[in-house]
């Protein structure tokens with residue numbers, strides 16, 4: 001990614017912080033970011049943690065983040081009128097229009113955010129990257145064009161990405177999908193953003209597979225937390241103290257993941273190698289199999305994948321132009 005690109009984050013929550021935090025750690029300069037965040041407490045947190053970061057709040061903050069700062073006097077006037085609040089440590093600084101806009105908001109508010117920003121995005125034509133679950137690229141384009149007769153080719157390209165929360169510790173796994181009009185440079189920018197906080201970055205060819213990415217790696221950390229909770233509880237029920245049970249469980253999970261990552265064996269072979277015939281692991285695995293663990297996992301991942309699709313339908317986030 002060129003270090004000249006200016007990035008505007010619409011939404012300054014955990015995922016946004018993971019991404020820009022990762023980019024900062026890679027040497028991307030703080031001055032290249034602007035964050036628009038509606039919650040004052042979150043703005044205060046970001047401002048305190050990243051001195052000098054441009055954090056905007058207020059009704060015009062999203063537009064300002066994309067458009068760049070107007071002249072200082074106009075900015076001051078907007079501040080005085082209460083239409084935008086800027087990070088007081090940088091309130092007088094100038095910042096250029098964004099070349100990349102990262103929509104880092106919940107799917108429930110994505111539509112209203114993009115409808116509001118439509119004219120600004122159409123005028124500025126930044127690369128638009130969405131991290132919202134479910135909402136399809138065609139729907140985001142539709143929101144951008146609402147009220148106009150513009151065609152998709154007149155709109156900025158949209159790239160959908162699905163990061164996951166281990167990005168917060170630079171161990172993310174992310175999936176990406178780009179529409180055909182995205183250039184190689186734009187794909188490279190999106191990939192670099194994800195790679196800054198992810199060890200695994202995978203492009204998918206069909207947009208529906210982003211729902212499957214959501215079902216496996218987007219939601220997946222919670223599946224492993226549930227498994228770890230269950231193992232910890234089981235050991236406690238058998239008489240172990242919780243602290244020891246937790247520590248052994250977490251290290252076992254980490255060790256298994258590292259083995260799986262570094263070994264040339266496939267996952268089944270790794271499992272079989274732990275499992276002595278008629279031994280302790282065999283007893284546990286047979287119990288899992290008897291309980292239908294594989295089918296349960298399949299149904300669970302499928303439920304997340306389906307929920308990603310139904311979320312889009314509920315929130316007006318389906319692409320209506322290309323599908324029956």
Ligand SMILES: O=C(O)[C@@H]1CCC=N1
Pocket residue numbers: 133214218219
């Ligand atoms: O649960 C969710 O809806 C989001 C998407 C992936 C992870 N969290």
